[in-house]
Amino acid sequence: MSDEPLKDENAGVADGDLFARLRCEVEAEISGYVYEVPPGAVGTPFSDKEVQDHLSMMRCALVDPHWEEVEIRDTFEQIQTNIGPMRKCITIAEDENGYVLMFDPIETSYVLAYRNGARLGTFGVRGDAVGCFLAR
Numbered sequence: 001m002s003d004e005p006l007k008d009e010n011a012g013v014a015d016g017d018l019f020a021r022l023r024c025e026v027e028a029e030i031s032g033y034v035y036e037v038p039p040g041a042v043g044t045p046f047s048d049k050e051v052q053d054h055l056s057m058m059r060c061a062l063v064d065p066h067w068e069e070v071e072i073r074d075t076f077e078q079i080q081t082n083i084g085p086m087r088k089c090i091t092i093a094e095d096e097n098g099y100v101l102m103f104d105p106i107e108t109s110y111v112l113a114y115r116n117g118a119r120l121g122t123f124g125v126r127g128d129a130v131g132c133f134l135a136r
Contacts, residue, residue, distance in 0.1 A: 019065035019090065022103050026062065026092055026129045030055055033130045046134075058133045061093040061101070070102060070113050071121040084121065089113075092129065099136045101129060112136065 033055060037045045046054070068091045071084045078084040089111065093101040098115040104126075112125035112132040125135045 015067070022065055022090060022092060023062070026101075027059075029129050030058055051134075054134050055130070057095065058093060058101075058130065061095045061133070063091060063094055065090050065092055065103075067091075068100075068102070068120060070100075070111075071119065073121050074111075074124045074126065093133060095136065097136070099133075101133050103129075 033051075035046060035048075035051045067088050069086050070089050072087050073079050073084040087104065087106060089102040089104045091100055091102050092110070094115070100113040100115055100120060102111050102113055102122075103109075104111045107126065109126045110129045110132045111122050112135055113120050113122045125132050
């Protein structure tokens with residue numbers, strides 16, 4: 001592989017390859033998801049039916065992956081500021097309530113964001129794709 005910067009005419013191809021890879025990874029994660037409640041967890045665990053319902057909702061919420069700018073508000077320091085740093089992430093899924101599952105290429109993790117009008121911001125939920133989506 002060359003160390004040369006990616007040329008503009010190839011950017012769309014490279015993005016398409018990345019988008020397709022992420023979509024396949026998320027679909028495989030949904031299909032193979034096993035719900036486990038860690039020892040000492042607080043709260044009421046989901047029933048098997050609830051887990052299957054949420055996985056079905058996630059499948060329906062998948063979108064054609066695309067880049068979007070999102071305000072990163074994951075840390076206490078970022079929350080205290082008026083405006084957090086902006087970052088381009090890849091939108092993977094969006095539900096009807098405004099929750100958006102994104103892939104953050106800098107952190108190489110999935111992150112849950114919330115769309116409020118024209119604003120899109122994170123709020124500290126990061127990890128695997130299904131875990132983030134279930135945290136809605």
